[in-house]
Amino acid sequence: MSQISFSEAKDLVLARLRQWLQELPEAERGRPRKIIDFKPYSVLDLIREVEMDTEVGKKYTYDEAKRMGYAIV
Amino acid sequence: MTTVLFFRPNKDFAMQYASYWLGEGIPEAQRRGYRVIDMIEDACTFDRLKAVLEEEKVDVCIMGGHGNPTVFTGFEQQIVFKACQGDEVMAGTISHFLSCSVGQELLPDMVSKGAISTIGYQVDFQFMVNESFSIEQDPYAEPFKDITVTIIKKLLDGATLKQVWEAGVAKCNEWIQKLWNKTGTDWAEVIACLEHDRDGMIALGNKESYVLPPKIMRLTIPQIAGLAFIFFLVVSHKSPQV
Numbered sequence: 001m002s003q004i005s006f007s008e009a010k011d012l013v014l015a016r017l018r019q020w021l022q023e024l025p026e027a028e029r030g031r032p033r034k035i036i037d038f039k040p041y042s043v044l045d046l047i048r049e050v051e052m053d054t055e056v057g058k059k060y061t062y063d064e065a066k067r068m069g070y071a072i073v
Numbered sequence: 074m075t076t077v078l079f080f081r082p083n084k085d086f087a088m089q090y091a092s093y094w095l096g097e098g099i100p101e102a103q104r105r106g107y108r109v110i111d112m113i114e115d116a117c118t119f120d121r122l123k124a125v126l127e128e129e130k131v132d133v134c135i136m137g138g139h140g141n142p143t144v145f146t147g148f149e150q151q152i153v154f155k156a157c158q159g160d161e162v163m164a165g166t167i168s169h170f171l172s173c174s175v176g177q178e179l180l181p182d183m184v185s186k187g188a189i190s191t192i193g194y195q196v197d198f199q200f201m202v203n204e205s206f207s208i209e210q211d212p213y214a215e216p217f218k219d220i221t222v223t224i225i226k227k228l229l230d231g232a233t234l235k236q237v238w239e240a241g242v243a244k245c246n247e248w249i250q251k252l253w254n255k256t257g258t259d260w261a262e263v264i265a266c267l268e269h270d271r272d273g274m275i276a277l278g279n280k281e282s283y284v285l286p287p288k289i290m291r292l293t294i295p296q297i298a299g300l301a302f303i304f305f306l307v308v309s310h311k312s313p314q315v
Contacts, residue, residue, distance in 0.1 A: 016258070019258065020258035020259075020262075023257060023258055023259070028205075031204050032086065032202055032204060033201060033202065033203070033259070033262075034199065034200075034201055034202075034262060034266070035087045035090070035198075035199060035200045035201070035202060036197055036199050037139075037173045037174075037197040037198070037199075038085075038087040038088060038091070038139050038172075038173060038197075038198065039087060040086050040087055040202070059197075063265075063269065064265075067265055067268070
């Protein structure tokens with residue numbers, strides 16, 4: 001597993017989220033897509049959470065980095 | 074009679090999915106001859122749950138609700154079990170919790186207070202939705218419903234805790250494999266959620282425990298024909314001769 005900093009992981013995750021956003025029709029971008037902790041998040045919400053370093057955003061960054069084969073150091 | 078209790082608060086967006094998935098277990102329970110207690114919406118409070126569990130012998134509890142490591146909530150997110158208080162009412166039951174993170178502290182505490190066994194999640198439960206579809210037909214939510222219903226059916230069939238957990242994990246893997254070649258980030262996220270939930274699924278308590286399913290007499294067609302013939306003979310024998 002490669003090691004990256006949190007800030008690098010955040011950039012990767014945001015790039016992936018923006019790519020996801022582009023795949024969606026405009027009407028879908030603000031609509032709930034992913035349920036985390038039984039709370040609904042649209043892709044735009046997720047971008048906001050990651051950008052603002054909220055608890056959900058940080059957790060999402062850690063999970064996504066792990067899934068992409070990176071360990072945050 | 075073997076009794077199964079469903080606890081399904083469904084007032085918010087995400088919980089409506091959970092409530093529907095758990096509800097799919099009700100006909101499965103009825104088909105197997107269980108007596109069903111279905112607690113929904115405002116019935117999903119600690120007081121009501123406690124009253125039911127004290128009044129009746131409930132063998133299986135299928136629980137949905139918001140959660141964190143130390144709290145499980147019901148209707149309008151009112152606290153049902155908090156910081157490991159109140160969970161003693163679950164003593165003697167086998168349960169499934171569709172709730173986030175309760176597997177970290179609450180479920181182990183519940184088992185230490187006499188719950189026979191339980192299966193739940195030690196992570197935040199994640200799933201995907203597509204609002205263009207109804208809850209019942211949402212293709213992104215379908216794998217998560219299937220996993221939940223698989224766990225419920227396996228419990229009701231009298232499988233051991235270990236077998237139930239294995240069936241839940243196997244169903245996650247089956248869906249991951251099925252969706253692997255789908256393109257698009259939506260499906261990649263569905264797979265990510267499945268992996269996340271699978272890795273966070275936890276079974277606690279006696280791993281050989283199981284619920285004894287009710288016995289239902291099922292007759293084959295020749296048996297029914299035979300019984301009808303005997304009935305006919307008896308009735309015709311009793312008929313007054315003219």
